[in-house]
Amino acid sequence: MSDWGAPATPAAEATNDAWGSATAAENGAEETVEETTEETTEEKGKTYEVPTLNKDEFLAKARGAGWTETTAFNYADFEASGGNNGDWHAISKVYEWNDEYGDVGPEVPELERILFGGEHQMRKGQHYENIDIPVTIEGPVKVDPVRNFGDAGLHPVVLNNIKLAGYTEATPVQAYTIPAVLQGMDVVAIAQTGTGKTAGYMIPVISRLMGKAKKLAAPKPNTFDPSYNARFNKVKAEPLVVIVVPTRELAIQIFDEARRMCYRSMLRPCVVYGGLPMGVTMDELGKGCDILIATPGRLCDLMDKPHVLTMSRVKYTIIDEADEMLDSDWEEELRKIMAGGDTNEDADHVYMMFSATFPKTAREMARQYMASDYFRVKVGRAGQAHKNIRQAVVYVDQNQKREAVFDLLFQMEPGRTLIFCNSKAQVDLLDDFLYNRGLPTTSIHGDRNQREREDAFRAFRTGKAPILIAAGVAARGWDVADVKHVINYDLPSTQYGGINEYIHRIGRTARIGHQGLATSFYNDRDEDIAQHLVNVLVECECEVPEFLSHLKPEEGAKIEFDDDTDDEAEEEAEAAEGADAGGVAVAGGAWGAPAAEEGADAGGLAADTGFNAEAAPAASAW
Numbered sequence: 111m112s113d114w115g116a117p118a119t120p121a122a123e124a125t126n127d128a129w130g131s132a133t134a135a136e137n138g139a140e141e142t143v144e145e146t147t148e149e150t151t152e153e154k155g156k157t158y159e160v161p162t163l164n165k166d167e168f169l170a171k172a173r174g175a176g177w178t179e180t181t182a183f184n185y186a187d188f189e190a191s192g193g194n195n196g197d198w199h200a201i202s203k204v205y206e207w208n209d210e211y212g213d214v215g216p217e218v219p220e221l222e223r224i225l226f227g228g229e230h231q232m233r234k235g236q237h238y239e240n241i242d243i244p245v246t247i248e249g250p251v252k253v254d255p256v257r258n259f260g261d262a263g264l265h266p267v268v269l270n271n272i273k274l275a276g277y278t279e280a281t282p283v284q285a286y287t288i289p290a291v292l293q294g295m296d297v298v299a300i301a302q303t304g305t306g307k308t309a310g311y312m313i314p315v316i317s318r319l320m321g322k323a324k325k326l327a328a329p330k331p332n333t334f335d336p337s338y339n340a341r342f343n344k345v346k347a348e349p350l351v352v353i354v355v356p357t358r359e360l361a362i363q364i365f366d367e368a369r370r371m372c373y374r375s376m377l378r379p380c381v382v383y384g385g386l387p388m389g390v391t392m393d394e395l396g397k398g399c400d401i402l403i404a405t406p407g408r409l410c411d412l413m414d415k416p417h418v419l420t421m422s423r424v425k426y427t428i429i430d431e432a433d434e435m436l437d438s439d440w441e442e443e444l445r446k447i448m449a450g451g452d453t454n455e456d457a458d459h460v461y462m463m464f465s466a467t468f469p470k471t472a473r474e475m476a477r478q479y480m481a482s483d484y485f486r487v488k489v490g491r492a493g494q495a496h497k498n499i500r501q502a503v504v505y506v507d508q509n510q511k512r513e514a515v516f517d518l519l520f521q522m523e524p525g526r527t528l529i530f531c532n533s534k535a536q537v538d539l540l541d542d543f544l545y546n547r548g549l550p551t552t553s554i555h556g557d558r559n560q561r562e563r564e565d566a567f568r569a570f571r572t573g574k575a576p577i578l579i580a581a582g583v584a585a586r587g588w589d590v591a592d593v594k595h596v597i598n599y600d601l602p603s604t605q606y607g608g609i610n611e612y613i614h615r616i617g618r619t620a621r622i623g624h625q626g627l628a629t630s631f632y633n634d635r636d637e638d639i640a641q642h643l644v645n646v647l648v649e650c651e652c653e654v655p656e657f658l659s660h661l662k663p664e665e666g667a668k669i670e671f672d673d674d675t676d677d678e679a680e681e682e683a684e685a686a687e688g689a690d691a692g693g694v695a696v697a698g699g700a701w702g703a704p705a706a707e708e709g710a711d712a713g714g715l716a717a718d719t720g721f722n723a724e725a726a727p728a729a730s731a732w
């Protein structure tokens with residue numbers, strides 16, 4: 111059965127069918143499809159009727175269609191609390207260690223319910239086979255993939271936490287990263303959105319540290335001691351693991367995964383991000399911190415306060431959404447984090463990078479930081495979407511977008527919907543527009559203060575405001591259960607991140623084996639992304655609309671992904687050239703793997719024959 115999200119009404123069914131094709135067939139709505147296909151798919155620049163309803167009628171229309179009540183942001187409460195109601199996610203409960211425990215702490219049922227019992231925690235969907243796609247291993251090192259967590263040699267507490275989280279088998283990326291990290295390798299991993307990359311590093315890192323926490327970790331105050339005083343018993347944070355992510359919401363989300371995997375362990379996770387009051391940050395770090403999740407700006411600030419944070423014990427540095435982090439905007443911070451301060455430079459310091467996209471510029475930067483023999487795993491093509499997302503592209507003139515999105519929201523069964531705009535001003539305008547028409551919206555962008563951001567995100571997550579309007583870049587990595595529909599109100603043109611941004615945006619739906627719909631409004635302003643978009647549609651077997659059909663590759667022809675995401679051809683040629691010129695080719699591609707001797711002939715590539723693994727072509731790159 112498909113969970114694309116059934117249309118609410120017969121009219122909706124008609125338009126819905128016209129976007130893709132799957133629903134039409136599934137619902138057997140042949141007649142309606144014929145009628146509407148011409149009207150909507152082929153039509154360019156449809157003019158939408160402006161409904162002449164008053165506020166109450168709009169509200170009634172929204173309720174009638176099944177959308178929930180609108181909830182206004184309570185500015186009175188917000189201001190009464192001084193713009194800080196103290197409800198920061200960063201102070202969410204973590205497992206607190208008592209010095210009297212042995213190697214493993216006892217169960218705390220109440221905390222267990224909070225960490226693992228949440229109705230909003232995602233469970234694997236029914237279309238998991240679509241993300242179980244070929245894996246390429248590059249580089250001189252090889253690992254045997256581990257599909258069953260039980261076979262991976264993980265610490266029993268971590269194994270139990272995996273079970274509590276409802277993870278029954280490792281995803282393809284996890285199957286490789288878990289053994290690689292357990293063997294102490296530097297790792298670069300690229301896999302589609304929503305395929306479990308976070309657990310791909312969290313599980314093995316925590317498992318590895320579990321038995322050694324007593325030896326490696328800095329002393330922490332015993333918060334169970336009756337004489338403990340949070341103000342006077344502060345310690346310096348000396349993390350063993352630092353995870354750096356580009357956005358605050360993502361930091362919070364990864365903190366939650368760390369809270370789950372650290373349950374019943376001595377390891378204490380903390381999260382720090384811009385916008386969080388410094389007092390809260392200091393208090394949390396002051397209780398001790400073994401796993402630190404941070405946004406780069408706040409981390410760099412704290413690195414300048416050696417009485418608060420020292421990096422001297424760090425054993426693992428992990429860069430999530432690595433290509434975004436390697437973007438030049440973050441270069442200075444990243445350099446400081448990777449090499450600066452008092453970072454532990456031991457030979458056993460492990461570096462890791464994870465993302466769904468990895469353009470060439472990012473690959474070049476990454477090479478500067480990683481050990482020469484790092485493990486490289488790629489699931490599918492870097493920058494590839496997956497087939498659980500049904501992508502539709504609709505032609506909408508700029509001045510028709512507001513009515514078009516309103517119309518669209520009534521064509522689907524109400525469900526969590528994420529709408530992306532390219533500018534903060536547009537986010538605000540659209541939020542007001544839809545809210546005034548009775549729809550339960552909220553919005554988020556970089557100019558909002560942290561309190562508003564956390565409230566908006568929470569309202570979306572819990573379903574209180576199921577329509578979230580966001581400025582694009584904010585949404586990388588977000589993992590919200592049951593997002594049925596992503597709408598690109600504005601497509602991300604090159605200036606806004608282009609096709610890579612598109613892949614990340616649509617990846618907010620159809621996660622971990624679920625299905626979802628992504629609708630994009632296209633018009634003449636979007637021509638710069640058109641070819642990339644068509645390539646992605648064709649690759650994922652989604653319908654290419656009539657107005658873009660001239661860009662479709664010839665039947666059976668290889669799709670040319672000249673978007674720099676996976677520039678294999680060029681780098682392959684470079685590597686081959688190097689080989690001809692005396693074996694100075696970079697073995698295993700452009701990732702800075704060892705040259706010459708492992709290179710050229712052997713390709714330096716560990717051709718993995720494990721499940722679904724494909725031998726990478728000699729000297730190929732990502």
Ligand SMILES: Nc1ncnc2c1ncn2[C@@H]1O[C@H](COP(=O)(O)OP(=O)(O)OP(=O)(O)O)[C@@H](O)[C@H]1O
Pocket residue numbers: 231232233234276277278279280281284301302303304305306307308309465466586587588589617621622
């Ligand atoms: N082995 C597993 N089995 C079932 N669910 C899993 C497994 N591993 C992770 N998940 C769940 O899958 C969801 C997606 O994981 P995650 O957010 O790590 O994806 P991601 O690959 O980092 O995506 P993105 O590229 O968008 O950041 C999460 O809700 C997570 O709890």
